[in-house]
Amino acid sequence: MPVARLLEDGRPVGYLMTRVRRHWDVLGPRRYCAFVNPRDVVQWYVTWDDPAVPAVFSDEVEPHDPLPPGENGWFDVRGRRLELRWLDDGALARRSLLDW
Numbered sequence: 001m002p003v004a005r006l007l008e009d010g011r012p013v014g015y016l017m018t019r020v021r022r023h024w025d026v027l028g029p030r031r032y033c034a035f036v037n038p039r040d041v042v043q044w045y046v047t048w049d050d051p052a053v054p055a056v057f058s059d060e061v062e063p064h065d066p067l068p069p070g071e072n073g074w075f076d077v078r079g080r081r082l083e084l085r086w087l088d089d090g091a092l093a094r095r096s097l098l099d100w
Contacts, residue, residue, distance in 0.1 A: 002017070002018050003016070003087050004016040004017075004075075004084045004085055006083070006084060007082060007083040007084075008080065010083075012049060013049055014047055014048040014049055014082075015047050016045070016075060016084065017045045017046075017047075018042060018044045020040050021059070022038055022039070022041075024036065024037065024038050043057070043059040044058055045057050056077055056078060072086060
């Protein structure tokens with residue numbers, strides 16, 4: 001699960017965490033339901049360094065959308081264009097603190 005540092009005007013403002021989860025559609029009555037049509041869904045979660053700003057979560061990104069780990073670039077969230085820098089595995093400790 002990749003983790004990136006978000007920067008605005010060169011200063012750190014938060015973290016972006018991404019993961020891929022399997023989604024299943026549920027068909028039929030609750031008692032005898034069937035899980036069908038599996039597909040991978042990319043989820044992302046942004047936490048801000050400022051505790052007064054609420055975190056942002058989305059699972060509406062298609063798997064082919066450009067969030068490739070290892071390629072630094074830009075990420076738009078809530079009208080803010082932020083610079084994206086992917087971190088190494090040391091950042092996994094930050095994500096584990098958030099239990100995500």
